[in-house]
Amino acid sequence: MKPVPQKVVIVGAGKVASQIGNWLHRGGVEIIQLINRELEKAQSLAEEWSAQLTDDFNALHPDAEMVIIAVSDDAIGAVSDQLPKSDAVVVHTSGSRPLEDLQKHQRRGVFYPLQTFSAHAVVDFSRVPICVEGSDDQVEDALLNAVELWGAQPFRLNSEQRGSLHVAAVVANNFTNHLWGLSRDLLVKNDIAPEIVHPLMEATLQKALTNHPHDIQTGPAVRGDEETIRRHLEKLSGDATLHRIYELLTSSIIEKNRNAKL
Amino acid sequence: MKPVPQKVVIVGAGKVASQIGNWLHRGGVEIIQLINRELEKAQSLAEEWSAQLTDDFNALHPDAEMVIIAVSDDAIGAVSDQLPKSDAVVVHTSGSRPLEDLQKHQRRGVFYPLQTFSAHAVVDFSRVPICVEGSDDQVEDALLNAVELWGAQPFRLNSEQRGSLHVAAVVANNFTNHLWGLSRDLLVKNDIAPEIVHPLMEATLQKALTNHPHDIQTGPAVRGDEETIRRHLEKLSGDATLHRIYELLTSSIIEKNRNAKL
Numbered sequence: 001m002k003p004v005p006q007k008v009v010i011v012g013a014g015k016v017a018s019q020i021g022n023w024l025h026r027g028g029v030e031i032i033q034l035i036n037r038e039l040e041k042a043q044s045l046a047e048e049w050s051a052q053l054t055d056d057f058n059a060l061h062p063d064a065e066m067v068i069i070a071v072s073d074d075a076i077g078a079v080s081d082q083l084p085k086s087d088a089v090v091v092h093t094s095g096s097r098p099l100e101d102l103q104k105h106q107r108r109g110v111f112y113p114l115q116t117f118s119a120h121a122v123v124d125f126s127r128v129p130i131c132v133e134g135s136d137d138q139v140e141d142a143l144l145n146a147v148e149l150w151g152a153q154p155f156r157l158n159s160e161q162r163g164s165l166h167v168a169a170v171v172a173n174n175f176t177n178h179l180w181g182l183s184r185d186l187l188v189k190n191d192i193a194p195e196i197v198h199p200l201m202e203a204t205l206q207k208a209l210t211n212h213p214h215d216i217q218t219g220p221a222v223r224g225d226e227e228t229i230r231r232h233l234e235k236l237s238g239d240a241t242l243h244r245i246y247e248l249l250t251s252s253i254i255e256k257n258r259n260a261k262l
Numbered sequence: 263m264k265p266v267p268q269k270v271v272i273v274g275a276g277k278v279a280s281q282i283g284n285w286l287h288r289g290g291v292e293i294i295q296l297i298n299r300e301l302e303k304a305q306s307l308a309e310e311w312s313a314q315l316t317d318d319f320n321a322l323h324p325d326a327e328m329v330i331i332a333v334s335d336d337a338i339g340a341v342s343d344q345l346p347k348s349d350a351v352v353v354h355t356s357g358s359r360p361l362e363d364l365q366k367h368q369r370r371g372v373f374y375p376l377q378t379f380s381a382h383a384v385v386d387f388s389r390v391p392i393c394v395e396g397s398d399d400q401v402e403d404a405l406l407n408a409v410e411l412w413g414a415q416p417f418r419l420n421s422e423q424r425g426s427l428h429v430a431a432v433v434a435n436n437f438t439n440h441l442w443g444l445s446r447d448l449l450v451k452n453d454i455a456p457e458i459v460h461p462l463m464e465a466t467l468q469k470a471l472t473n474h475p476h477d478i479q480t481g482p483a484v485r486g487d488e489e490t491i492r493r494h495l496e497k498l499s500g501d502a503t504l505h506r507i508y509e510l511l512t513s514s515i516i517e518k519n520r521n522a523k524l
Contacts, residue, residue: 174481213443219436
């Protein structure tokens with residue numbers, strides 16, 4: 001592989017595959033081949049990128065310098081095993097699968113964009129962190145260089161760190177999103193327009209991006225306002241799950257605050 | 263009181279008092295008096311607003327049309343009792359205290375800005391929802407009109423609804439902020455730059471503002487990815503609190519998803 005690969009093969013035609021492919025294509029990287037089990041789903045992408053299209057993993061393009069496997073976590077191992085050995089660097093794009101899913105390939109890596117993608121909206125990759133790991137230093141450096149040259153934000157993370165990052169991302173995103181949903185349901189149930197909390201949600205996030213969130217914690221728990229906490233739990237008496245979530249997160253805030261003061 | 267009060271008295275000199283006062287002052291509303299237990303703390307605000315300053319609650323300005331009590335929740339009842347009866351509409355600015363904290367005053371109301379304020383940054387009140395409740399229709403309409411004319415977002419909410427809103431706001435803001443803090447600690451502990459999750463946090467919020475969050479839930483829980491959940495819980499085995507939070511929120515997402523599919 002040259003310092004930065006110029007000829008890329010993409011495997012998969014889902015959201016991550018199409019967003020990464022579109023980004024590389026916009027940046028002038030040559031996508032020489034698109035491999036997908038179902039040809040029909042991949043047709044328009046292949047045309048857009050002027051890429052050869054195949055459903056035969058054995059037909060991997062001989063000029064490939066980098067193969068990006070952007071398929072669901074469960075399928076990565078099987079796809080990797082079906083691809084022939086080659087000189088290309090073979091990477092997957094998963095935050096939760098180890099490098100060793102690709103062990104068939106001598107030069108392997110991880111190329112994990114930490115962002116949530118929708119199928120169609122154009123993603124601004126200059127704001128996308130891409131976590132990179134390589135089977136050796138040369139591969140890892142090439143991947144880091146590629147991310148930088150292609151204009152995204154490179155981070156060097158080993159598999160262990162990527163595992164921790166994935167947990168942290170679940171906590172910071174999946175769980176917060178779920179809480180926003182529970183909050184919204186509570187508002188609607190009480191005939192309150194859910195938009196009423198939107199400005200506050202935006203302000204809370206902006207503060208959390210520029211401070212340590214624990215340093216700017218507000219609300220009854222951090223104030224030690226037991227009377228309000230008691231009233232809130234009473235309000236939630238009809239909702240066992242949210243009641244338990246309220247109790248647990250309140251005690252976690254109190255605990256964190258106590259430790260911070262020690 | 264005229265349809266919209268022109269002469270306002272503010273009680274308190276903390277963040278909420280100063281932000282509301284600054285907003286009204288910028289909008290040309292006359293702040294005729296500032297009442298605060300500690301004169302020194304209120305001096306510069308009074309000068310800025312060209313307001314009379316006193317620490318004597320009995321000396322309430324006779325021209326007052328609206329008295330805004332912007333003090334801590336616990337102090338509202340006592341402040342209300344110390345203020346003399348008058349023709350003014352007396353309001354408090356708390357999301358969690360009932361209208362009846364102000365029962366001494368015949369024309370009373372709630373004027374609750376649902377936003378997080380810092381002491382100094384200029385707040386754009388055009389983006390601030392203000393929840394209004396009045397002791398009678400005339401008072402309530404006047405407060406709604408005032409919010410609208412002064413350029414913020416008026417919402418009519420009774421005390422019961424405001425109680426639910428406060429719970430929902432705690433869930434959507436205090437709890438999410440705490441999760442961001444826990445997530446950040448986890449990253450730092452694993453030598454990962456915490457900024458790595460910032461773009462994802464921003465994208466997650468943007469999606470949650472334009473969809474029902476439950477409809478766009480992502481992550482291992484909603485995918486039913488038990489293998490990843492197991493691995494994440496293993497990673498958290500050294501952190502009892504976060505382990506419990508992970509378990510509880512994961513099962514809540516699974517439960518919500520199951521109910522949605524019924």
